[in-house]
Amino acid sequence: MGKLVQSNPTERWNPMLETLKYEMSRRLRGTTILTVGLGLYVAFIVWYFSLLEPSAFEEVLQSLPPAMSDAFGMQAIGTIEGFLGGQIYTFVWLLALGIYFAYTAAGLIATDIESDRMDLLLSFPVARSRLLTEKFAALLLPIVALNVGVGVATYGLVLSIGETIDPTHLALAHLLSIPYLLVCAAIGLVLSVLVDRAAVAERAAIGLIFLLWLVESAVGAAEDFAWIQNISPTHYYSPTPVLIDGSYELLDSGILLAACLALLVVSQVLFQRRDI
Amino acid sequence: MPTIEVNDLTKDYGSVRAVDSLSFTVESGEVFGFLGPNGAGKTTTIRSLLGLLKPTAGTATVLGADVHDEDALIDAKRRIGYLPAHLGFDEEATGTDVLDYHESVKGGSRRDELLEIFTPPVERPIREYSTGNRRMLGIVQAFMHDPELVIMDEPTSGLDPLKQEEFNEFVRSERERGKTLFFSSHVLSEVRRVCDRVGILRGGELVGLEDVDTLLQQGGKRVQIRTTDEASGDFAELDGVIDMQTFADGIQFIYTGEYNTLLGELATHDVREIEISEPPLEDIFMHYYGKAGAVESDREVESDA
Numbered sequence: 001m002g003k004l005v006q007s008n009p010t011e012r013w014n015p016m017l018e019t020l021k022y023e024m025s026r027r028l029r030g031t032t033i034l035t036v037g038l039g040l041y042v043a044f045i046v047w048y049f050s051l052l053e054p055s056a057f058e059e060v061l062q063s064l065p066p067a068m069s070d071a072f073g074m075q076a077i078g079t080i081e082g083f084l085g086g087q088i089y090t091f092v093w094l095l096a097l098g099i100y101f102a103y104t105a106a107g108l109i110a111t112d113i114e115s116d117r118m119d120l121l122l123s124f125p126v127a128r129s130r131l132l133t134e135k136f137a138a139l140l141l142p143i144v145a146l147n148v149g150v151g152v153a154t155y156g157l158v159l160s161i162g163e164t165i166d167p168t169h170l171a172l173a174h175l176l177s178i179p180y181l182l183v184c185a186a187i188g189l190v191l192s193v194l195v196d197r198a199a200v201a202e203r204a205a206i207g208l209i210f211l212l213w214l215v216e217s218a219v220g221a222a223e224d225f226a227w228i229q230n231i232s233p234t235h236y237y238s239p240t241p242v243l244i245d246g247s248y249e250l251l252d253s254g255i256l257l258a259a260c261l262a263l264l265v266v267s268q269v270l271f272q273r274r275d276i
Numbered sequence: 277m278p279t280i281e282v283n284d285l286t287k288d289y290g291s292v293r294a295v296d297s298l299s300f301t302v303e304s305g306e307v308f309g310f311l312g313p314n315g316a317g318k319t320t321t322i323r324s325l326l327g328l329l330k331p332t333a334g335t336a337t338v339l340g341a342d343v344h345d346e347d348a349l350i351d352a353k354r355r356i357g358y359l360p361a362h363l364g365f366d367e368e369a370t371g372t373d374v375l376d377y378h379e380s381v382k383g384g385s386r387r388d389e390l391l392e393i394f395t396p397p398v399e400r401p402i403r404e405y406s407t408g409n410r411r412m413l414g415i416v417q418a419f420m421h422d423p424e425l426v427i428m429d430e431p432t433s434g435l436d437p438l439k440q441e442e443f444n445e446f447v448r449s450e451r452e453r454g455k456t457l458f459f460s461s462h463v464l465s466e467v468r469r470v471c472d473r474v475g476i477l478r479g480g481e482l483v484g485l486e487d488v489d490t491l492l493q494q495g496g497k498r499v500q501i502r503t504t505d506e507a508s509g510d511f512a513e514l515d516g517v518i519d520m521q522t523f524a525d526g527i528q529f530i531y532t533g534e535y536n537t538l539l540g541e542l543a544t545h546d547v548r549e550i551e552i553s554e555p556p557l558e559d560i561f562m563h564y565y566g567k568a569g570a571v572e573s574d575r576e577v578e579s580d581a
Contacts, residue, residue, distance in 0.1 A: 018380040025373075026366065117364030120417070122328055124381045125353040127346060276328040 019121075019131055023138030031142040035149035038092065042154050045087045049080060050161040080163040084154065085173075085240030093177050094234055097146070098184040099209045101139060105188030106205035108135050109271065110198035118276050132271050136189055136264065143181050147174040166246065173242040179256035180237035184209055186263035187233075193271040233259065277340055279304045279425050279456040280325065284334035287320050294320040296480040297334065302458055304424075307451050309471035309488070310460040317480040318460035319361055322429050326358060339425060354382065357418035361429035361460075363410045371398030371405075371413050375420065383421035390416045393446060394439070407434035415443065419450075426450070428459035432466055444470050464495065465554045496532030498555040503527075504546040514541055530555055 058078070109132065112118040121131055151174040158165045188205040195201040216232035219225045229235045236252035280302035287295040295317040302308040312318050323329045325338050327349045336343045341352035365374050375387060375398065391398065394412035396405065405413070411434045418426055432440045447457055447470045461467050467474055467488065474491050476484035484491070496516070501507065508527045512520045516533020526549070531538055542550070 018377065022373075022377040022380070026369065112364065115364035116360060116362040117366070119323075119326075119328065119360040119362070119364065120358070120378075123326055123353060123356070123358035123360075124378075125350050126381065127350055273330075275330060276323070 017134060019126065019134040020137055023135055024141045027138060027141050031145045034142065035146055038146065038150045039153040041092070042084075042088055042150060043157055045084065046080075046154070046157040046161055049083050049163075079244070080158055080165055081169070081243040082240065084158075084165075085243045088154070089173060089177075089239030089243065093173075093239055094180070094237065095210075095213055097177075097181060098213070098234070099206050101143065101181050101185040102188035102205035102209045103202050104142075105136065105139060105185040106191045106195075106201040107198050108139075108189060109192040110195055110201040113196070113276055114198045122276060128272055129268050132189075132193070132268060133264075136185065139182075139185050143178055143185075147177060150174075165243070169243050169246045172246060172248065173239045176237055176242060176248055176253055177239065179253045179260065180233055182260045183233040183256050183263070186260045186267070189267045190263050190270070193267045193274065277304075278302060278337075280308075280336070280338055280458060282321070282325075282334075282336040285321065285324060285331050285336050286333040287317075287324060287329060288332040294480055295324070295331075298477075298480070298482050299334075300475050300482055300485055302456060304456055305451070305454050306472045307447060307457045307470055308459070309467035309474040310458065310477065311462070311464065311467050311474050312460070312477035313462055316477040318462075318477055319429055320480075321477070322427055322458075322460060325427060326353075326356075354421075355424040357421065357423040357426040359414050359418040359426070359428040359431050361433070363414045365402045365410070365413070367403040368401055370401050371396050374402065374413065375417060378417045379420065385420070386422050387416065387420040390419055393442060408436055408439060411435050412439065423455075425456045425458065428457070430461060431459050432461075432463075440466070468554075495555060496530045498528065498551075498553050499531050499538070500528045500549075500551045500553075501526055501542070501545075501547055502549040504548060507545050510541060510545070514538065 109118070112121060122128065124131075151170060155165065155167055155170055187208060188201070191201040191204050191208075192198075195204065212232040213234045216229045216234045219228045233256060236249075236256045238248070241247045278301040280300075282298055282300050285295055285298040286293070298317070298321060310318050310321070320329065324331050324343060325336055327343050327346065331343070338349065339352040339355055341348035343349060369377075375384065378384065379387060394415050396409040396413040396416070398413075402410070402413070411432075415431065418428065432443055435443060444466075450457060451470075451472075459471075468491075471488045474484070474486055474488050475482055476486070476491075496518075501511075502525055508520060508522045511517055511527065511529060514531075514533060514537060516531055516537075517529050518532070520527065520529040531552075
């Protein structure tokens with residue numbers, strides 16, 4: 001860019017993050033709906049918790065196969081932390097939102113190429129790498145907004161039924177989900193630049209995240225194959241222990257962020273090389 | 277320095293060679309028509325010029341920037357407008373949203389002026405747009421930052437005849453302002469109205485590069501007539517009659533000779549119906565480059581879609 005200013009001092013257009021702003025503005029409505037929707041779901045779960053007798057939880061736990069209660073983190077189901085961890089964080093945050101962001105990212109590039117919108121975007125005086133980075137970074141809006149919005153709502157709802165939850169633990173559970181959701185989105189992004197058809201990229205993203213989650217849940221019991229868990233991003237984010245006693249591994253988040261960066265580099269290389 | 281310079285450009289898709297060793301230049305300030313039937317490689321060439329496709333061999337420069345050099349091409353793109361053949365917009369966004377975004381990235385000093393000529397309903401979401409409205413929005417975004425060079429792929433497809441005429445008028449005024457315009461078309465009549473020079477592409481190869489006047493002279497007219505008598509023999513003997521075809525209810529041929537001679541001959545027959553029209557592009561090829569070429573020009577190249 002510096003080169004241009006030198007060669008043409010009258011040039012005033014120096015776009016900065018315009019694509020990021022535009023893409024975020026396009027995501028505002030969906031983000032609001034999703035945040036409100038999840039907030040209502042949390043309200044339902046919290047209300048449901050307030051109705052249950054403590055002895056009922058033990059029965060629920062007994063009736064579940066051990067693999068299932070492990071998969072959904074239900075050991076501490078009798079406390080509000082454990083209940084939220086099992087009903088909201090393990091299921092919604094880990095699985096549903098992981099799939100949602102992988103799916104959304106899988107559409108980022110593939111949809112634009114399929115609809116020929118990419119032709120116009122690449123006629124802009126903007127590098128492919130920057131376009132890709134800004135489009136991906138726009139996903140931070142829903143990721144952050146969901147965590148802040150639903151996190152605050154959850155805290156308020158828990159207090160409203162006369163229970164207490166450590167606000168630091170709750171905030172931490174949300175904060176640590178961000179690297180995890182970014183990895184899911186980055187997996188989708190790689191598929192988005194790799195596959196020609198948007199529908200294929202999106203379906204592959206859903207399938208892959210589900211498969212990785214399944215691998216971690218199913219292999220957890222088998223010692224010999226425990227290493228396979230390591231390839232699943234779900235292995236590096238465990239919301240229930242964070243909620244219960246605030247325990248977490250900072251290294252896990254570091255691994256997730258590194259994986260996200262590596263996947264972004266891969267998608268940049270693929271996008272740079274491909275014909276549109 | 278030419279505005280566009282293409283040197284031995286080749287794009288191979290494995291099974292199909294979409295563009296084969298193409299070379300031509302477009303000078304500053306001219307309106308250059310890139311003519312060819314569907315599948316000739318026009319879109320592939322245009323997309324290579326914009327860096328969307330990487331050429332298999334050869335190169336091209338646009339406003340001095342090599343298409344292989346992303347940084348140089350990005351700088352050049354500030355001074356380039358592009359109107360693709362297929363316009364993809366955010367369906368949920370309004371025209372205003374899209375133009376705001378485009379303006380923020382590349383500038384929009386002429387936006388209001390253009391919206392007086394081309395009138396898409398900018399306050400409505402794009403999913404409600406007709407083909408013509410999409411096209412007009414595309415034209416506005418292509419010219420709004422007052423670029424030096426505008427590259428257009430089939431710019432008038434989908435426009436109603438009135439808007440097409442306004443567009444042609446606009447193209448002529450842009451040429452007077454010193455802009456360079458490069459556009460592809462498969463419609464000769466469109467090209468002849470506005471272009472200075474025409475490159476003809478067939479099967480990925482450049483088969484002609486002509487002043488538009490020369491092309492039209494040699495292109496001739498298509499004559500279809502229905503007479504009460506047997507006329508095909510008489511007309512076939514006229515100078516400049518080629519590709520005579522006889523149908524059950526009349527004859528058709530391409531006429532490149534003197535009009536008076538044709539009219540004289542017509543007067544000796546009992547003509548029931550007549551149509552003299554611009555020949556389709558395929559027929560120009562037939563005249564211009566021989567029958568074999570015309571057949572080949574019908575070949576579809578999938579990747580050009």
